[in-house]
Amino acid sequence: MFSAPFRHGLLAGSILMLASCPAFAFDFKTVGPRSVVLYDAPSAKGGKLFIAPSGMPVEVVLSYGEWVKVRDASGDMAWAEARGLSAKRNVIVRVAGARVRAAPEDNAAVLMTADKNVLLELVDPEAGPWVRVRHRDGISGYIRASEVWGI
Structure with a gap:
């Protein structure tokens, strides 16, 4: 059995090691x-x-x-x-009736509605609550990041 100071030192060292690792990026x-x-x-x-x-x-x-x-x-x-x-990035819509909007806001105009499994080009790979996408028909706008897979 390990002594209390050893366990605390081991725990603190493990936490420091994990904190110094770079963030995992998909x-x-x-x-x-x-x-x-x-x-x-x-x-x-x-x-x-x-x-x-x-x-x-x-x-x-x-x-x-x-x-x-x-x-x-x-x-x-x-x-x-x-x-x-x-290296080109595409995403797949994960939900039925996902709305592609003119701006990254819930009250922005809806440019199109995308069905589940629709393929969209990822225009801007910076992930936030919204991502900018383009449909093959040329419609470009913003969709909630939680509604697509591939980011």
């Missing part, structure tokens, strides 16, 4: 202009799980050489070749 990418195959292992010899369509946002969880382990909006994880992903 790394999101988008499937590039061509669809990519998602595998169960970091190899083209692995089992093919899914074909990810162009524009699909993914969260990069781990990099391993030319491969990245990614998570999709449903939480499923798989491996993809890193070269098939783009």
Whole structure:
């Protein structure tokens, strides 16, 4: 059993170590202009799980050489070749009837309503309570960050 001073010192050291670590930031990418195959292992010899369509946002969880382990909006994880992903950012609407507004305010004019699973381009990657997005039809506005996945 550890003495009380040792336990307190261990706890304080652990807290200081955690406080000095950089804040964790999510790394999101988008499937590039061509669809990519998602595998169960970091190899083209692995089992093919899914074909990810162009524009699909993914969260990069781990990099391993030319491969990245990614998570999709449903939480499923798989491996993809890193070269098939783009730094361009897209998000997926997570709720039915999400409103894209002219300004980042609840009382701003509604420019469009987006259904669940609609793909939107992330115009400004700075995440706050609102994010600026653009629909493929050209409509650009603000949506609540809590209503989309990919930021």
